[in-house]
Amino acid sequence: GAVVSQHPSRVICKSGTSVKIECRSLDFQATTMFWYRQFPKQSLMLMATSNEGSKATYEQGVEKDKFLINHASLTLSTLTVTSAHPEDSSFYICSAANSGNQPQHFGDGTRLSIL
């Protein structure tokens, strides 16, 4: 089955630090990648949709300068949480899909804790 790798799986850092999370599709070319945020016992909240070679589309209420997304190739997208604060602590998950008719496949997620 399709494999999506997300790294790192866990980050603990000080307030004010910028954190980069990588999402790679290992065995298929992902025309679109998605970034989600999930709070405990809640469903996934879509933050942005990322298409290779173009600017990401952010959902309402998500600050583009705070959550920088780069999708430089068909197999890699990165999310950078800039100047992270404790309220940014959450579980961040990426997913990838290679066409409109194929399901999204998810990475294992990154648990971000800002002290």
Add this chain to the structure above:
Amino acid sequence: EDKVVQSPLSLVVHEGDTVTLNCSYEVTNFRSLLWYKQEKKAPTFLFMLTSSGIEKKSGRLSSILDKKELSSILNITATQTGDSAIYLCAVAPMEYGNKLVFGAGTILRVKS
């Protein structure tokens, strides 16, 4: 506004029981409905349904879509403790490309 509603929100059963999870949706230009299972990490794909009335099956899990009723069910027979997870239903509207609208999920706990 597109919406996906799952029920029940949580469920506790004993090993060996059969469970039915429900998902109803309101979307314009429906493309497909997907079921995912989420344990401690990110969701894993279970089923994608596009046609009404055709059951998809994988081991003890099965799912079916009813486009007339705008709903789907996920059945798990002979439940095991390893089935304990959050089950997420998501719908893909036609005009969103791959974008999904997720329900809140059903938390299933299977007791031994």
